[in-house]
Amino acid sequence: MRLSQMYQEIILDHYRNPHGAGLREPFDAESFQINPTCGDEVTLRVALKRDSTGEPVVADISYYALGCSISQAATSMLTDLVVGCTVADSMHIVGAFKHMVQGRGAVEPDEDVLGDAVAFAGVAKYPARVKCALLGWMAYQDAVARAVEAPAGPSQNGAGR
Amino acid sequence: MRLSQMYQEIILDHYRNPHGAGLREPFDAESFQINPTCGDEVTLRVALKRDSTGEPVVADISYYALGCSISQAATSMLTDLVVGCTVADSMHIVGAFKHMVQGRGAVEPDEDVLGDAVAFAGVAKYPARVKCALLGWMAYQDAVARAVEAPAGPSQNGAGR
């Protein structure tokens, strides 16, 4: 059954018990993202700190999400993967995740980089669900960009001008 | 040859020697009509008088026309047919002419009413030329309507608002 390729057990687990859910303080930047086709939304905050070498590191990700199993599980898994990473490393993971889910099933995911998130490889075959998987990840990317540019203050995806 | 059905000798005669051409005074109303597809135009003036019973009669039609053989000849033939008629009779002729040329070749023209203008029956089979045949006739109809409403003053077809 094709369904179980997409909805792997680990995805359903994260969906039922999302990691790191809820909005917390303090945070350096916040991003609000929506999926205009289905109305799903996520508000995601990122808090950064500096490690011993002065490099920025992800201290916390907190979020409030309305959405399907895929979008909820993907956001949950994001927090597992990037909290504690340097910002630079986290961007590498985001890049690999985007590459995989947008790859139409033709991209061999790198488990070393993506860990459990390779479970989303099945989503890549369903183009309409790719945005679901990316919702939280795009919010993270946006929030980090804002945190690095000008700390604090909420935002919304800027396409609406 | 189908061409000669359309361009009957009498049409070509009127085209080469249009009757009543030129703009004359006095006149009761003027109408300017264009064919928006080809840019042909006619300016047509009508002068009315009253007959012994007080009925309005067409005293003169004068015109300046730019256009193809069909439109020029049709205007020329119009003047032959309606100058001297009562306005009411002329409207009957206009109606019969329109009916014939818009009839797609399915209308048997009434020679008693249309006289030489039955020569335009062939035009009815060429929908793109119907507007040519009607250009001067529509100008006449418009000018008469104006003359009856409010004498004198030029006009243009009113579709452009």
Place this chain on the structure above:
Amino acid sequence: MSPLDVAKLRADFPLLSRTVRDNRPLVYLDSGATSQRPRQVLDAERAFLEQHNAAVHRGAHQLAEEATDAYESARARIAAFVGARPNEVVFTKNATEGINLVAYSLGNASIGAVDAYAAARFALGPDDEIVVTEMEHHANLVPWQELCRRTGATLRWFGVTSAGRLDLDDDPISEHTKLVAFSHQSNVLGTVNPVKELVARARAVGALVLLDACQSVPHSPVDLAELGVDFAVFSGHKMLGPSGIGVLYGRAELLAAMPPFLTGGSMIELVRMEGSTYAPPPQRFEAGVPMTSQAVGLAAAVDYLNSIGMATVAEHERELTEAALVRLADVPGVRIVGPTELVSRGGAVSFLVEGVHAHDVGQVLDDRGVAVRVGHHCAWPLHRRFGVAATVRATFAVYNTLHEVDALVDGVRAAQTFFGVG
């Protein structure tokens, strides 16, 4: 069932016999988004293109005559289908363009030096109001928001009751109202709105009425003149016809007085560098080379629907809707969003499955070959009104069967099982 041989009719629709996802027969329940085309429509368009194609209203050669005849004959047949006269039918690319056409034409009457008559009749300003409803498709909402932004007018709206009906008691129509725009049938709730009542209220204050007939014209007999609306729109692709064509109906007298929207070739009377005047309707509103073969295809769709009979179409779809409502109601955890009884109700059936997001329900259905729509169906404010982001929506057309309704209901149960909420 109705006296309709659905199996025979389905044979006219090549796409319906295909399979999806590991060879499952397709169960197409998304006709509210776009319908499939019978080969009669495909054949009509192809025959036109192989034999008569030319630019219409422009040429004097035989092909141009034939193409113009085909195009205008299509207009006449489509007009007759909805009780209109040919010169009251303007071809647009879709219903959305039709609504924008009216909105921009009113906007154009409001700015710059247009003729005084059009300005007096159609201009909007800060004292004026436009009334819509909370159940509108974005196509019948956003253009009015934008028109208000441009003119300073105010947008007001009828709310929606929890039963999925317009709240007619809280009536925003007033002497300030210039236009009332609403859908004949909601594309989400299936609700059929009380057109005559709303027309009467609009008339009482001298307001114009625009009817979004996208979801009614394809599914039941509609006579626009009899309904008494001023404008109406619908789309070809939702009524077995081609994409890329829609219809704006406007009462002749109104179209004749309205300023143009899109400008260019074929809609002019006289053009000078310094300024132009415009042709009478419908040409005034059809700038450029039009969607010729699509008009021919849409007329073939109308002929096809007529050959079935719109009353038969409506009756067949009523049976499907009834079956869907009854059978879904039997599934614990399923909640219909919209009227559950068949009074003043068409065949859009939207629902929620407790504990399973609409996208996930849709995915399970898709895996079983059942194509439905999930999301807000371009009616986001309506979904917000019901406190949800997304619903699952099944919509029917004349080619659907009761067996397909069963496939839907079975699929919903399967989704519950899969996500452990069954």
Place this chain on the structure above:
Amino acid sequence: MSPLDVAKLRADFPLLSRTVRDNRPLVYLDSGATSQRPRQVLDAERAFLEQHNAAVHRGAHQLAEEATDAYESARARIAAFVGARPNEVVFTKNATEGINLVAYSLGNASIGAVDAYAAARFALGPDDEIVVTEMEHHANLVPWQELCRRTGATLRWFGVTSAGRLDLDDDPISEHTKLVAFSHQSNVLGTVNPVKELVARARAVGALVLLDACQSVPHSPVDLAELGVDFAVFSGHKMLGPSGIGVLYGRAELLAAMPPFLTGGSMIELVRMEGSTYAPPPQRFEAGVPMTSQAVGLAAAVDYLNSIGMATVAEHERELTEAALVRLADVPGVRIVGPTELVSRGGAVSFLVEGVHAHDVGQVLDDRGVAVRVGHHCAWPLHRRFGVAATVRATFAVYNTLHEVDALVDGVRAAQTFFGVG
């Protein structure tokens, strides 16, 4: 002749083998108005409709995925055909809509409370000017007249020399100019305008450039990025593709900053009753269900043209044009309106026959099976410039032959004989 097997290629075009008027073989010389379609285009559209049709960008089921893929693949292939990126291609119903889109978007930036950035960049007011040319098709003239009327801006234009070239010495471009809009190739004169020179002049004053590429893209290789224009439009039906679809090209950065034009479904980001925000381009400019099968058909047309090679197409049409110019020049009493030499000249050949009105010439040609266009060809000011109401126009496509050029010239002589001016 060019290395093109025209006879073989003609077999792809079902319509070209038909007869007209008492069994005369059709000689179709009106491709400048609309071209005919090869069966490859008809087949592609039909295959899409029989197998993959669904509403794009809206559904999550397999058909919707396939339809969306087909639609976006079409966009990518069409973009590549003109040197653009996919997100720089907006589908419209025809070229006319594309020009209106830009005009209305600028207009919308000029009125009401749009975002300050768009206003600063695009708003027009009484101090501003738009520059066109006297040889424009009405589609690239009237929308600018109307935009000026709405915003108070002033329209200026390049004149045309008696040789049929732009009078570049009398240049209306100034620091007031906000936009320069002109045709790549005149649909009447055949003149190819100096795009790079005009772009340089526009750039020097910070003005935007819109290129009407309706008559160039179908006939020669065009790289819009390389030409450096900001916007360009062309129509599917003039390039062997379907009617009901056109393309607006816009530089990505500009489209991203421009306010929307048509509003409704699929172009939104967030919709509330109180107001909405908009999706990024190209979706922002594609409201409603789009012309899906038509995009697929247009991409097939592009594939077809690519398989011939646009350089080969151009060379073939150059030979036809040369033959027409030379052979018509041999006929006493025929006057070409437009350049008579082949430098910077495409294949629209318009002419006058002394003593015979264009309509009458056209009628004689039609009687012999030769389909040309007569009238002002939607370029009335240009005709006025040359002091005539109407010309006869022959236009070529890749499927025309030298034999057909002879049929044209013979027909012109026959018209002279018939009207006694030969």
